[in-house]
Amino acid sequence: MPRFSQLGSVAVLLGSLAACGADSEGRYAGLDTAHIESSALSYKIRYLSPPWKRVKDDPLATGARKSVPVAGGLRDVLEGSGLVLAIERESSINEMGLTYAKYVLEAAVLRCDAGELNGDESCALFLADGDYRARANSEDSGFFGPEAQEASNDAGQTFYELMTRDKTTFRYKRLAFFETGDRLLAVRLYIEANPGLADPLTTRMIQTLEIVDPDGKPVSDATRAQALGAAR
Amino acid sequence: MSRLLVLVYVLLLSSSTVAAQSSAGPVAVQSTPPTAGPRRNRAHDARPNPADWTGPRVALSYRLYSLHDSQGGGRVSTAGFSGFLPTRYVRAGGGLEAGARRYDYADSEGLLSGNLFVGYQHLHDLGRFVPYAVVLGELGILFEKRFHTPQTQLIRGAGLELGANVNLIRSLYVGVGLSFMLYTIDGLAYDTFGLRLSIGL
Numbered sequence: 001m002p003r004f005s006q007l008g009s010v011a012v013l014l015g016s017l018a019a020c021g022a023d024s025e026g027r028y029a030g031l032d033t034a035h036i037e038s039s040a041l042s043y044k045i046r047y048l049s050p051p052w053k054r055v056k057d058d059p060l061a062t063g064a065r066k067s068v069p070v071a072g073g074l075r076d077v078l079e080g081s082g083l084v085l086a087i088e089r090e091s092s093i094n095e096m097g098l099t100y101a102k103y104v105l106e107a108a109v110l111r112c113d114a115g116e117l118n119g120d121e122s123c124a125l126f127l128a129d130g131d132y133r134a135r136a137n138s139e140d141s142g143f144f145g146p147e148a149q150e151a152s153n154d155a156g157q158t159f160y161e162l163m164t165r166d167k168t169t170f171r172y173k174r175l176a177f178f179e180t181g182d183r184l185l186a187v188r189l190y191i192e193a194n195p196g197l198a199d200p201l202t203t204r205m206i207q208t209l210e211i212v213d214p215d216g217k218p219v220s221d222a223t224r225a226q227a228l229g230a231a232r
Numbered sequence: 233m234s235r236l237l238v239l240v241y242v243l244l245l246s247s248s249t250v251a252a253q254s255s256a257g258p259v260a261v262q263s264t265p266p267t268a269g270p271r272r273n274r275a276h277d278a279r280p281n282p283a284d285w286t287g288p289r290v291a292l293s294y295r296l297y298s299l300h301d302s303q304g305g306g307r308v309s310t311a312g313f314s315g316f317l318p319t320r321y322v323r324a325g326g327g328l329e330a331g332a333r334r335y336d337y338a339d340s341e342g343l344l345s346g347n348l349f350v351g352y353q354h355l356h357d358l359g360r361f362v363p364y365a366v367v368l369g370e371l372g373i374l375f376e377k378r379f380h381t382p383q384t385q386l387i388r389g390a391g392l393e394l395g396a397n398v399n400l401i402r403s404l405y406v407g408v409g410l411s412f413m414l415y416t417i418d419g420l421a422y423d424t425f426g427l428r429l430s431i432g433l
Contacts, residue, residue: 024301024420031303048303051381087379103379195380201337202379204304 027154028208035216038081041109041180043187044216046208051087052105058084060106068108068188071130072137078185081109089194100171103193107209112184124177124186128160131175139164139173143198153178153207155218159189161206163197172197180211181219187211285399287323287353287362288316290432291407297426299333299387299415306334308343314430323353323364329372338377345372345387353397360399364409367392374417389415395428403433 022029031046034054047054059065060082067074087103112123128148135141143163152158161176174197178187189209191197210218291314299305310331317324326348332340351366367390374385395409409428414421 021416021419021421024299024305024417024422027302029302030418030420048378050383051379087381102381193379199338201304204337 031208034083034085035212036081036083036107037214038078038109040078040111041081041182041185041187042212042214042216043107043109043178044208044210044212045083045085045107045189045205047085047105047205052085052103053087055084055086058082060084060108068106068110068190070110070127070188072134075110075127078109078111081107081187083107087193100169100192100194102195103191105205106188106190108188109180110186110188112186114184117183122179122186123184124158124179125160127186127188128162128175128177131177132162135162135164135173139166141165148177151176151207153210155210155220157211157218159206159209170194174198174202174206176206176209178209178211285355285360285362285403285405286318286320287355288314288397288405288407288432289318289403290315291327291430292432293327293329293407293428293430295329295331295411295426295428297411297413297424299417299422299424301420301422304336304338306336308333310343310345314432321352321355322350323366324350333374333376335376341377342375343372343387344375345370347371349393351393361396362399362405363394363396365392365394368411368413370413370415385418387415387417389413389422393426393428397430404431405433406431 024030028046030048032049032052032054033044033046035044036042055061060068060077061084063079063082065077065082067076069075083106085103085105086101089100089102110123110127112126117123117126125148132141132148141162141164143165144161148160148162150158150160157178159176159178161174163172163174165172171192171194174191176189178189180186187209189206191202191206213219291312293312293314295310295312296307298307300307308331310329312327312329314327315325326346329343329345329347331343333343335341347368347370349366349368351364353362353364355362370387370389372387374387376383376385391411391413393409393411395407397405397407399405407428407430409430411426411428412423413426414423416422
């Protein structure tokens with residue numbers, strides 16, 4: 001008969017193998033969170049790390065880069081609202097002397113002028129439509145249809161998305177413009193990659209981006225409707 | 233399914249080979265001086281008695297359980313090979329398992345793991361039926377791809393399995409087991425019930 005001390009050792013061994021960790025059923029279990037708080041707007045995005053890594057020294061993240069390309073032009077980024085994530089490529093082969101990360105994700109808050117918007121149009125919808133038209137002229141488009149598509153994230157917040165492919169680099173670009181509590185503000189999410197981006201995992205990641213209040217909680221539909229109503 | 237049938241066929245074939253070798257015994261006995269009484273007794277003794285079965289020695293098994301999570305993880309199916317120590321009432325041994333875990337957002341993931349188990353098996357009293365209870369420790373690697381990037385995750389777990397083997401012919405048996413396991417993968421905890429079907433010698 002084994003001694004109790006031996007049974008104890010077995011129990012300790014099994015205990016060390018047994019579960020100890022966060023609940024795997026939690027909505028964002030196993031994901032890291034980037035919480036960006038700018039003066040005008042806050043948002044969160046969840047990402048799997050690895051393979052994603054946050055690039056804190058990217059010019060967009062540090063604030064050195066002041067604008068992003070939208071609708072064929074450049075639009076200013078709200079200070080302190082930039083976020084960059086990347087998945088580095090596994091091989092070191094350069095294509096045409098250029099090195100791209102396998103995936104790059106950029107997020108930033110953009111502002112529209114009231115005069116640019118038509119009627120009840122939100123800044124997000126205005127930018128998405130304009131960006132689609134501009135990109136359709138120079139890039140392969142139509143992956144999600146003939147215009148930017150409306151969708152919603154985990155918190156039920158609305159965004160408009162499109163996907164294109166660069167004809168020279170052959171890299172895919174997926175963009176989503178999120179409505180916020182402020183009709184004149186939008187969060188632009190831009191993902192660029194060598195692999196196709198119309199996959200469920202990328203969609204899932206986009207859906208984790210949420211516009212949040214100062215307490216870090218998702219801005220509800222009621223709050224947004226109130227804010228949009230006040231803006232009108 | 234066809235692989236399972238092949239497996240059953242191979243095991244039955246090997247079992248019948250063992251039976252054929254055993255049946256050669258009486259032929260050898262015939263070369264000895266004919267003594268009808270003892271010969272009949274020997275033949276009687278050579279007949280397999282389920283109560284003499286000393287438990288499993290090796291097994292092939294199929295196991296189904298779930299490593300479901302909110303990030304697309306799902307059901308796991310594995311095929312395994314186990315070896316048992318000749319420790320009679322103490323059921324102890326180890327095994328290797330290989331299989332796949334369903335992943336909702338892309339291709340299934342590969343899983344390779346090893347396990348050790350120790351517990352009790354109730355021999356003799358119930359004829360062909362041998363119920364058992366063991367505690368299991370498991371360690372493995374999950375091969376997955378996220379955003380077209382290969383990754384490996386360590387999986388470790390411990391738990392309890394209850395089940396029963398049924399001795400069919402000679403040492404051939406089939407078995408069924410139900411388990412409750414606690415797993416950890418990349419800092420996430422999973423608790424899961426599982427089903428094991430096995431066949432062995």
